[in-house]
Amino acid sequence: MLVQDKDGVAVIKMDERLDMVAAPALKEAISELVKANKTNVIIDLEQTKFIDSSGCGALVASLRALIKNKGDMKIAGPSHQARSLFELTRLHRVFEIYDDVETARLTFRK
Amino acid sequence: MLVQDKDGVAVIKMDERLDMVAAPALKEAISELVKANKTNVIIDLEQTKFIDSSGCGALVASLRALIKNKGDMKIAGPSHQARSLFELTRLHRVFEIYDDVETARLTFRK
Amino acid sequence: MKTHAGEEADMVIRIESQSKLLLLRPLCYFVRHLLEQLAPTVGAEDICNNLELAFTEAYTNIHKYAYGSGTTGTVIIHIHIRPEELEFTFEDHGLGYEPCCVPPPNLDKPAEGGLGLWLMGEFMDECAYTRTPEGRNILRLIKRLPADADSS
Amino acid sequence: MKTHAGEEADMVIRIESQSKLLLLRPLCYFVRHLLEQLAPTVGAEDICNNLELAFTEAYTNIHKYAYGSGTTGTVIIHIHIRPEELEFTFEDHGLGYEPCCVPPPNLDKPAEGGLGLWLMGEFMDECAYTRTPEGRNILRLIKRLPADADSS
Ligand SMILES: Nc1ncnc2c1ncn2[C@@H]1O[C@H](COP(=O)(O)OP(=O)(O)O)[C@@H](O)[C@H]1O
Ligand SMILES: Nc1ncnc2c1ncn2[C@@H]1O[C@H](COP(=O)(O)OP(=O)(O)O)[C@@H](O)[C@H]1O
Numbered sequence: 227m228l229v230q231d232k233d234g235v236a237v238i239k240m241d242e243r244l245d246m247v248a249a250p251a252l253k254e255a256i257s258e259l260v261k262a263n264k265t266n267v268i269i270d271l272e273q274t275k276f277i278d279s280s281g282c283g284a285l286v287a288s289l290r291a292l293i294k295n296k297g298d299m300k301i302a303g304p305s306h307q308a309r310s311l312f313e314l315t316r317l318h319r320v321f322e323i324y325d326d327v328e329t330a331r332l333t334f335r336k
Numbered sequence: 337m338l339v340q341d342k343d344g345v346a347v348i349k350m351d352e353r354l355d356m357v358a359a360p361a362l363k364e365a366i367s368e369l370v371k372a373n374k375t376n377v378i379i380d381l382e383q384t385k386f387i388d389s390s391g392c393g394a395l396v397a398s399l400r401a402l403i404k405n406k407g408d409m410k411i412a413g414p415s416h417q418a419r420s421l422f423e424l425t426r427l428h429r430v431f432e433i434y435d436d437v438e439t440a441r442l443t444f445r446k
Numbered sequence: 447m448k449t450h451a452g453e454e455a456d457m458v459i460r461i462e463s464q465s466k467l468l469l470l471r472p473l474c475y476f477v478r479h480l481l482e483q484l485a486p487t488v489g490a491e492d493i494c495n496n497l498e499l500a501f502t503e504a505y506t507n508i509h510k511y512a513y514g515s516g517t518t519g520t521v522i523i524h525i526h527i528r529p530e531e532l533e534f535t536f537e538d539h540g541l542g543y544e545p546c547c548v549p550p551p552n553l554d555k556p557a558e559g560g561l562g563l564w565l566m567g568e569f570m571d572e573c574a575y576t577r578t579p580e581g582r583n584i585l586r587l588i589k590r591l592p593a594d595a596d597s598s
Numbered sequence: 599m600k601t602h603a604g605e606e607a608d609m610v611i612r613i614e615s616q617s618k619l620l621l622l623r624p625l626c627y628f629v630r631h632l633l634e635q636l637a638p639t640v641g642a643e644d645i646c647n648n649l650e651l652a653f654t655e656a657y658t659n660i661h662k663y664a665y666g667s668g669t670t671g672t673v674i675i676h677i678h679i680r681p682e683e684l685e686f687t688f689e690d691h692g693l694g695y696e697p698c699c700v701p702p703p704n705l706d707k708p709a710e711g712g713l714g715l716w717l718m719g720e721f722m723d724e725c726a727y728t729r730t731p732e733g734r735n736i737l738r739l740i741k742r743l744p745a746d747a748d749s750s
Contacts, residue, residue: 246506247470276474276495278502279561287558307495314568315561316553356658357483357622386626386647388654389713397710417647424720425713426705457618463611468635476628483620 227251231264235334237327239270244281244308256288265297268330272303277311285321298322300330337361341374345444347437349380354391354418366398375407378440382413392427399431408432410440458526465509465521465538470502477501477525484527487591496569497532500587503562504536512540512583531571534587542577610678617661617673617690622654629653629677629686636679639743648721649684652739655714656688664692664735683723686739694729 227248228239236259241248252269259267269285271277289299300322304312312318324330337358338349346369351358362379369377379395381387399409410432414422422428434440459480463469481494488494505521513519519540526533551560566573572588611632615621633646640646657673665671671692678685703712718725724740 243471243474245470245474245502246509247467276498276502278499278506279559279565280506282561283558286556306491307499310492310495311499314565315551315556317556320556353623353626355622355626355654356661357619386650386654388651388658389711389717390658392713393710396708416643417651420644420647421651424717425703425708427708430708457616457620459613459615459621461611461613464609466609468609469611469632471635472628472632475631476624479627480621480624483623 227255229255229259232331234264235266235268235331236264237268237270237331239272240274242273242275244271244274244277244284246278246280249280249284252284253287256291260291260295260297263295265292265295266334267292267297267299268327268334269299269301270303270327271301271305271308272326274308275305277304277308282311282315282317286317289321298334300324300333302327302330337365339365339369342441344374345376345378345441346374347378347380347441349382350384352383352385354381354384354387354394356388356390359390359394362394363397366401370401370405370407373405375402375405376444377402377407377409378437378444379409379411380413380437381411381415381418382436384418385415387414387418387421392421392425395431396427408444410434410443412437412440456528458524461523461525463521465505465512465518467509470505470509473505473523474498474502480525484532487529488532493589497589500566500569500589501534503566504534504585504587507562508536508538508540511543512538514541529591531588531590533589536585536587538583539581540583542581542583545573545575608680610676613675613677615673617657617664617670619661622657622661625657625675626650626654632677632679636684639681640684645741649741652718652721652741653686655718656686656737656739659714660688660690660692663695664690666693681743683740683742685741688737688739690735691733692735694733694735697725697727 227241230237238252238255240252244252256267259265267288269288285301292299302324303326304323312321312323322333324333337351340347340349348362348365350362354362366377369375377398379398395411402409412434413436414433422431422433432443434443461473478494478498481488481497485494508521509518519538522537524535545563548563550564551557566587570587571590572586574586576584578584613625630646630650633640633649637646660673661670671690674689676687697715700715702716703709718739722739723742724738726738728736730736
């Protein structure tokens with residue numbers, strides 16, 4: 227996982243799997259960003275081949291924490307597997323999903 | 337594995353692992369090329385992260401078959417793991433090794 | 447059933463260990479690559495993804511719940527590969543629970559948890575949980591495979 | 599020894615199956631990702647590569663030779679993770695052999711085979727083969743790990 231700040235938007239680049247191993251680090255990163263008052267966040271899933279219910283849970287928790295702190299969360303570049311899972315669990319209606327980080331970033335500029 | 341013919345040189349692109357699962361397919365491809373009298377061959381290892389003794393054995397067998405039929409074999413783009421193994425087994429003195437397929441191809445043109 | 451490697455694929459693999467988080471990814475990669483080797487019979491990428499997900503959810507739950515939070519214990523996994531179906535069984539000697547009493551998730555109210563059991567049910571053809579009199583908890587997950595086209 | 603995931607890593611994993619080629623890659627990926635999870639203690643990428651290679655050679659040999667060409671049988675693998683060392687054991691009930699009678703390869707005359715046992719010896723700190731009176735063949739491969747720097 228890698229957190230980068232660019233023009234006031236934080237981009238969290240996730241690794242190959244967003245599972246119970248990765249979920250705590252994501253939640254921790256979000257709470258650090260909230261503390262630092264950087265609550266506009268892009269979750270970059272371009273490298274992430276696999277996501278499970280622990281990953282979905284961490285994303286829901288992240289979105290909540292950011293919205294509560296007047297920020298927002300966008301998801302960029304989910305794999306076919308991730309998109310299917312978001313659709314099955316109807317999380318695609320909760321998450322804002324973009325094809326890549328650049329497109330997601332533009333939506334924060336508006 | 338993927339075999340392509342380009343300007344009279346056959347390029348065999350190997351998959352992620354060159355092990356006992358992949359070795360028979362390599363040997364088979366070489367014997368097909370020998371039959372078709374296409375004996376100038378590049379083994380493209382750019383995608384190959386892991387090679388073991390079965391892989392080394394298949395490469396030695398391939399080189400032999402090609403030389404016997406007035407051709408030659410060059411290896412392109414081996415990983416760090418592959419290079420270390422070639423050095424330990426001294427196969428780096430037997431194989432002609434190049435950084436990438438293009439460089440290997442040029443040596444056939446001479 | 448003939449596999450990629452040309453071997454008869456009626457077989458069983460038994461894995462026994464501690465229910466540690468450390469093993470989640472190694473086990474899932476094992477299953478993923480096993481499915482890849484079986485791919486001609488297991489079928490499309492989607493089916494492999496779904497099987498991997500069901501496996502992940504089952505192991506994650508045993509890690510999280512079987513022996514109480516923060517404690518791990520023995521887990522025994524069987525993977526049965528049969529011509530017509532794939533079966534995962536997970537056995538622990540922990541607390542046990544009543545899966546039928548776990549309500550399905552309300553998908554209109556996204557929550558941070560509660561999807562695991564439901565996803566296993568979505569992706570597998572059969573999910574059966576039994577607690578034996580000796581206190582073994584056994585979760586069986588079965589996926590029926592498409593009829594073998596190239597049994598040549 | 600603390601692992602990546604913060605769990606005590608003194609543990610053993612037991613895998614039992616048929617010595618099929620089909621399992622070579624799934625098993626190797628299991629080991630690779632286990633080593634990755636242990637990486638803070640197992641150490642550099644090179645060590646992981648070498649351990650994976652030794653494991654691959656041992657399994658490949660059992661597949662090829664233990665039950666005679668073209669035949670497979672039971673293989674039992676133990677992976678012991680201890681603070682100071684990693685141990686792989688491979689057990690089969692096949693023909694058995696005399697590793698000491700296998701000559702080392704002549705590296706000046708590249709051949710198509712004969713590297714497997716030698717590579718295991720190069721990459722592991724200990725390789726011990728025993729045939730028990732009941733006809734079990736056990737190959738033990740041990741790699742000692744660098745002393746744990748962050749036992750905090
Ligand atoms: N292996 C298990 N052992 C004991 N309890 C379990 C086990 N698996 C699931 N449970 C119980 O079932 C509930 C629902 O599990 P699940 O659907 O996976 O969602 P979550 O884990 O997010 O709560 C868990 O909260 C737990 O109480
Ligand atoms: N598990 C085993 N069971 C029986 N014989 C074995 C086993 N492993 C190795 N051998 C014998 O030892 C020889 C050397 O093995 P190895 O060094 O791996 O090279 P290769 O497999 O290329 O011959 C083999 O040819 C085989 O005769």
